[in-house]
Amino acid sequence: MTKLSVKDLPRESASLREIQKYVAALTADRGFSMDVNEEFILLTEEIGELAKALRKFNGYKFDTKTHETNLREEFADVLIVLLGLANITEIDMYAALIEKEKINLSRRWNIVKDKEEN
Numbered sequence: 001m002t003k004l005s006v007k008d009l010p011r012e013s014a015s016l017r018e019i020q021k022y023v024a025a026l027t028a029d030r031g032f033s034m035d036v037n038e039e040f041i042l043l044t045e046e047i048g049e050l051a052k053a054l055r056k057f058n059g060y061k062f063d064t065k066t067h068e069t070n071l072r073e074e075f076a077d078v079l080i081v082l083l084g085l086a087n088i089t090e091i092d093m094y095a096a097l098i099e100k101e102k103i104n105l106s107r108r109w110n111i112v113k114d115k116e117e118n
């Protein structure tokens with residue numbers, strides 16, 4: 001029996017840390033795995049589902065016999081599993097994002113198209 005309800009959902013202005021705490025609560029509430037390997041496999045599965053939804057979004061051909069995909073739901077699934085994996089490995093995603101962006105902001109980006117010379 002789940003203890004979380006709609007009233008427990010993060011509010012619209014919730015911080016990334018608050019959302020990550022909510023994912024920790026739902027992980028415990030639903031008895032989801034705390035195994036890093038199992039969760040990483042699940043993350044790749046959810047990314048695959050997101051890829052399928054993006055294929056449909058882009059109008060690419062797809063097998064109509066495959067189950068329905070919903071782009072919003074697939075983005076949410078990926079975020080939930082990613083934050084769950086961060087919780088298992090005790091990574092504060094807000095702090096990680098800020099630390100990495102500080103590195104990225106000082107980095108010089110040299111983006112080129114495929115087969116284009118630097």
Ligand SMILES: [Mg+2]
Pocket residue numbers: 046049050073074077078
């Ligand atoms: Mg999914």
